[in-house]
Amino acid sequence: MKSIKPVRALAGIVILLFAAGASAQKISWADSYRLEAAAKFAEAQAAIEPLATKEPVNEFALMRSAWLLYLQGNYPESEKRYLKAAEFNPRSLDANLGVMLPQMAQYRWLDAMKAGGKVIRESAWQYTAHVRLMVCEEAMSRWADLAKHAAEVSARYPSDATVLVYWARAEAALHNTQKAKALYNQVLERFPIHAEASTFIKNNP
Numbered sequence: 001m002k003s004i005k006p007v008r009a010l011a012g013i014v015i016l017l018f019a020a021g022a023s024a025q026k027i028s029w030a031d032s033y034r035l036e037a038a039a040k041f042a043e044a045q046a047a048i049e050p051l052a053t054k055e056p057v058n059e060f061a062l063m064r065s066a067w068l069l070y071l072q073g074n075y076p077e078s079e080k081r082y083l084k085a086a087e088f089n090p091r092s093l094d095a096n097l098g099v100m101l102p103q104m105a106q107y108r109w110l111d112a113m114k115a116g117g118k119v120i121r122e123s124a125w126q127y128t129a130h131v132r133l134m135v136c137e138e139a140m141s142r143w144a145d146l147a148k149h150a151a152e153v154s155a156r157y158p159s160d161a162t163v164l165v166y167w168a169r170a171e172a173a174l175h176n177t178q179k180a181k182a183l184y185n186q187v188l189e190r191f192p193i194h195a196e197a198s199t200f201i202k203n204n205p
């Protein structure tokens with residue numbers, strides 16, 4: 001019986017170490033979210049950086065660190081980590097949506113559209129992907145493409161005001177003023193204090 005005691009003691013130590021490690025991870029996540037809420041993005045990243053860079057890959061920690069790097073304006077490293085997450089999990093819509101953000105922040109509209117295209121090939125009407133693609137179309141002044149795209153997305157999300165705003169902007173840029181006005185009126189039905197819609201209608205009686 002005496003020989004069992006050291007084994008039990010060792011098992012107890014292992015359990016305590018595991019519990020301590022789990023507790024430390026919880027503290028890291030909690031600290032990271034708290035610091036992000038306080039707009040301390042570098043500190044929020046530092047709290048989870050050991051988890052984000054360890055092997056084997058912690059997919060969520062990697063993507064969260066990519067997000068926090070984006071918030072810090074470190075777009076190349078953010079993109080690199082989102083791409084690593086996409087390579088780790090080729091089925092991840094989150095990773096391809098994420099990689100669009102640093103690309104858009106660097107005005108690399110075509111690259112961002114390519115990443116968005118991967119998402120909609122997997123999920124044809126994924127809302128966030130379509131909105132970010134519309135941002136790219138607007139940035140490149142592809143007004144006819146944007147008008148058509150927004151109309152198609154609006155048909156799938158008829159209660160959404162954001163898509164209607166992009167559609168209205170495209171119609172206004174195409175000098176279809178009455179169509180733009182009608183769309184901005186629809187925006188105001190969904191968001192009565194929308195400043196852009198109100199201003200457009202006021203300036204186009």
